[in-house]
Amino acid sequence: MIFVTGGAGFIGANFILDWLAGSDEPVLNIDRLTYAGNLENLASVERDPRYRFEKLDVCERDAVLALMRELRPRALIHFAAESHVDRSILGPGEFVRTNVDGTFSLLEAARAYWSGLEGAERQAFRFLHVSTDEVYGSLEPDEPGFSETTPYRPNSPYSASKAASDHLVRAWHHTYGLPTLTTNCSNNYGPCQFPEKLIPLIIANALAGRPLPIYGDGLNVRDWLYVGDHCAAIRRVLEAGRPGEVYNVGGNNEMPNIEVVRTVCRLLDTMRPDPAGPRERLIGYVADRPGHDRRYAIDARKIAGELGWRPAETFETGIGKTVRWYLDHQDWVARVQSGAYREWIARNYEAR
Structure with a gap:
């Protein structure tokens, strides 16, 4: 197994559904x-005998290790x-706790x-760490896309x-030999995305006739990756990626935020x-957020050349x-907007 x-989140849930479908x-x-x-997001598989859920904090190292020793997974x-x-x-502490301490705890487990x-x-086990292109910072308009170096x-x-x-994952491979893989992806979009992210927020506000807030001048550029393509890339990296390597995953769809909103x-x-x-008519411009990166772009030639993965969706189809x-x-x-999804969890899962 x-x-x-994080399988109840946007990308994780799409990955689980995609995995169990194939x-x-x-x-x-x-x-x-x-x-x-x-x-x-996972209601369609909650009774599937191939699926199991554990409500657990990734910082709980001993509990994660106990589950690993009990169930003997071939990959995390x-x-x-x-x-x-x-x-x-607004609140950086929780990000350090979950993203840094949590990853450290999982690596140790x-x-x-x-x-x-x-x-x-032992030969088959893999630790696959899903990361982001935002670690590379911001690109100038004429700079080449982010590569793994x-x-x-x-x-x-x-x-x-x-x-x-990401640095912890690299260190645990080079110091301890742990067979790790890292993927750095561009901006994901698709079904089940929490509606504070740009695309689902714009859809929800536009349907309700509410303002469509655009940061700054709206010309911040992102490389948009359909979540189904991202799931396929992770499957391929898990299958054939070389331990210790990093693979950048992009959608080949650079577009300014304002054009994304107009398309929607x-x-x-x-x-x-x-x-x-x-x-x-609902589009309006608001003050930019602090430190807003101007442009991201991914050079995905490594994953294409080594593993044969390319995105199946254009931005138009996705x-x-x-x-x-x-x-x-x-x-x-x-x-989700009302918070009633938490009641759904209590009604459908926690009482069992």
Whole structure:
């Protein structure tokens, strides 16, 4: 089996659903269920015998190690992280705790478990750490995309905490021999994303006729990666990545934030017209956030050349699927925005 940390979050939940759709190998989901952890995302598999959930903090090293020794996973895929930059600016301590201390605790649990394995089990084990392109800092308009050798220059408490965790993973491989893999991805989007991130926030506000807030001049550029493509990349890295290596994962879709918002508005106008008029009328500019990185871009030639992975979705196809999902799941959005999804957890899981 495999262990997944943070499997009730956006990317982790999509990965578990994707994994179980294509594999009979069981999954243990370890999640503390913070504000963005939503087990409703996994309702379709909660009774699947291949799926198991443990409400557990990744900082609880001994508890994680006990589960590893009991269930003997062949891999631990580490998604669990505090990931929202604005939240990190307001409260950096939780980001250091979860992203740095949590990764350290998992590495130590994995090292203790792996050290006790022998033969084929020891050779097969992997610790796959899922990270971000934000650790590399900000690019100028004409600079090439981030490669795996780009120096780290994190600019926010969030990206600094992820950079620290990346360094820990590297050190545990080079010092102790732990067979680690690291992926650094660009901005993900797709189903089940918590609606404080740009794309789901814009969809929700536009449908409700509320203002669409754009930081600064709206020209900050991101490389947009559909979450299903990211899941496929992680599967491929787990399958064939070389221990100790880093693989950058990007969508080949650089776009300014304002163009993302305009695209979403046009799709909503087509799929669900607003009698009041085109939704671009709702766009408004607000003060930029502190330290806002200007541009991210990924050079994904390594994962393409070594492992044969390339994104299947263009931004046009991926954003179309995403907008359609949110239109078809307005009840999910309403429960997340109201906090009722936590009641769903209590009603559907904790009482069992």
